[in-house]
Amino acid sequence: MNEETLEILQMHALQLLGIRLESYESNNIKGIGNCIRTPFTRTTSKQYKDELKHFLKYMNSNKIYHYKNQFGVNFLMFKFKKYKQIYIIGPFIEKRPNERRCYEIMKELNIDYGQFSILKQYLLKIPLCHKLKAQKMCRLAIQFLKKRNNIYDIVKIDFHFHIKKENIASNQVQMDYTLEDIEYRYKLENQLLTAVEYGNVDEAIATFHMMSVSLVGLSRVKDDLSNERYKAYLINTLCRKAIEKVGVSLLQIDEISTSFASRIDQAKDIVTLDELMASTIIAYSELAMKAKSNDFSPKLSKAIQYIERNLNSVLTLNKLAEHVELAPSYLSRIFNQELHKSISQYITELRIEKGRDLLVRTNMTIAEVACYVGFREQSYFSQCFKKQYGKSPLKFRTEHKVFY
Numbered sequence: 001m002n003e004e005t006l007e008i009l010q011m012h013a014l015q016l017l018g019i020r021l022e023s024y025e026s027n028n029i030k031g032i033g034n035c036i037r038t039p040f041t042r043t044t045s046k047q048y049k050d051e052l053k054h055f056l057k058y059m060n061s062n063k064i065y066h067y068k069n070q071f072g073v074n075f076l077m078f079k080f081k082k083y084k085q086i087y088i089i090g091p092f093i094e095k096r097p098n099e100r101r102c103y104e105i106m107k108e109l110n111i112d113y114g115q116f117s118i119l120k121q122y123l124l125k126i127p128l129c130h131k132l133k134a135q136k137m138c139r140l141a142i143q144f145l146k147k148r149n150n151i152y153d154i155v156k157i158d159f160h161f162h163i164k165k166e167n168i169a170s171n172q173v174q175m176d177y178t179l180e181d182i183e184y185r186y187k188l189e190n191q192l193l194t195a196v197e198y199g200n201v202d203e204a205i206a207t208f209h210m211m212s213v214s215l216v217g218l219s220r221v222k223d224d225l226s227n228e229r230y231k232a233y234l235i236n237t238l239c240r241k242a243i244e245k246v247g248v249s250l251l252q253i254d255e256i257s258t259s260f261a262s263r264i265d266q267a268k269d270i271v272t273l274d275e276l277m278a279s280t281i282i283a284y285s286e287l288a289m290k291a292k293s294n295d296f297s298p299k300l301s302k303a304i305q306y307i308e309r310n311l312n313s314v315l316t317l318n319k320l321a322e323h324v325e326l327a328p329s330y331l332s333r334i335f336n337q338e339l340h341k342s343i344s345q346y347i348t349e350l351r352i353e354k355g356r357d358l359l360v361r362t363n364m365t366i367a368e369v370a371c372y373v374g375f376r377e378q379s380y381f382s383q384c385f386k387k388q389y390g391k392s393p394l395k396f397r398t399e400h401k402v403f404y
Helices: 003-017 029-036 046-057 099-108 113-124 131-146 171-197 201-214 224-244 250-266 270-293 298-309 317-324 328-339 343-361 366-372 378-389 393-400
Strands: 021-025 063-068 074-080 085-092 153-157
Touching: 003 021, 003 131, 003 201, 021 029, 029 046, 029 085, 063 131, 074 131, 085 131, 099 113, 171 201, 171 224, 171 270, 171 343, 201 270, 201 298, 224 250, 224 270, 250 270, 270 298, 298 317, 298 328, 298 343, 317 328, 328 343, 343 366, 343 378, 343 393, 366 378, 366 393, 378 393
Parallel strands: 063 153
Antiparallel strands: 021 085, 063 074, 074 085
C-alpha cells in the first residue's frame, strides 16, 4: 500500500470536505471502536465488542458500508483485504439537530437529561458534510488505494450499542470522553506552535486543517462570522508567540501581527477568514524559517530548510545533495565549515530539540514524540535525548512542562 497516496487522500478529505479518512489494521478492534464511539458508548460491554468483531470479520471487501448512529452521525467504511486494512471516512453529520430533537433522542435512548451538555458538545464537534460528497470521497479513496474503478454498492448497517440502558456508558466515562476531546484540541494547538516555530509550512497547515475539524461546531459567540473571526485572532496570536523564540525582530513580529489583525477586522465572510488563517500560518512559518537561515550561505540555508520541513522522514546525504544541487562531499564539507558539525549530527540534534518542545507543550507520549520527529525507536530517541540534555525525556518533561 502506498502511504504517500493515503496521506494525499487524507489531506484532500480534510481540506475539501473537512472530514477525516482514517486507516486501521482489520484486527484493531479498539482503534476502530474508538473511532465510531460516542460519549455514551460503553466500550467495555461484551455486546459492543462481539458485535464490532463480528462485523469486521465478515465485511465484504467489495462493498461500502454506511453506519449512521442514533445521533445521526455518519461513517463510511470499506475493507482492503489484501493489506488487512479498514478505512473509515467520518464522522460527519448532514444537519445538526436542534435542542428539541436532542432531548427527544435522549428520551428514546434512556440518557439522563442532565447529560445534555455532553451530547451538545459531541454533536457540535462533528463536521457538516453532505453524504453524497462523502461517498464521492470514499469512491476516490477506493480508486487510488485499490487501483480499481469498480463502483461498489453502499450497504447500510446498524449496531445496537445504545438500545439498552445497561449499554450506556457511566457518567465518569462520559466526562472522560469530553476531557479527551479538550486535550486533543490543546495538543493540536501546541503542535501548530512547534511547526510554525520550526518554519515547517506543510506540517503547520496540516495541523491547522485538523484543528479546523476539531473546532468545527464549537462557538465562543453565537454569530458564525464573529466566531470565525475569533478563531482567526487566535491563530494570529498563537503564531506570534511561536516565532518569538526564534529570534525574529519584535518590530517584524508586531508589523506582521498588526497587518493580519487589520485584515481579519476587514473580512466580510467566513471563506475569506479561512483563507486568512492559512495565509497567517504560512507567513509566520516562512518568517521563522528565514530568521533561522539568515546566517548561512544560500545552499546551506536551502539544505537546512529541507531538513526542517522533513524531519520525520528518512534524510540522507545523497537526498540532501540532490535537493540543493551539490556534490554530497561538498555539501558535507560546507556543513562542517559553517555549523561545525556533521549533517547527521545536525539532524539528530534538531530532532531532539523539536522533541523537547513537544514534550513540554503537549501530552503526547514519549513514543509518539519519538516517531513524530523521525526516530524509529523510542529507546534510541531517549538515549540521544539524555546525551543532549543530561536527563531522560520523562524527567525533562516533569521538570519543564509549562504549556499543557
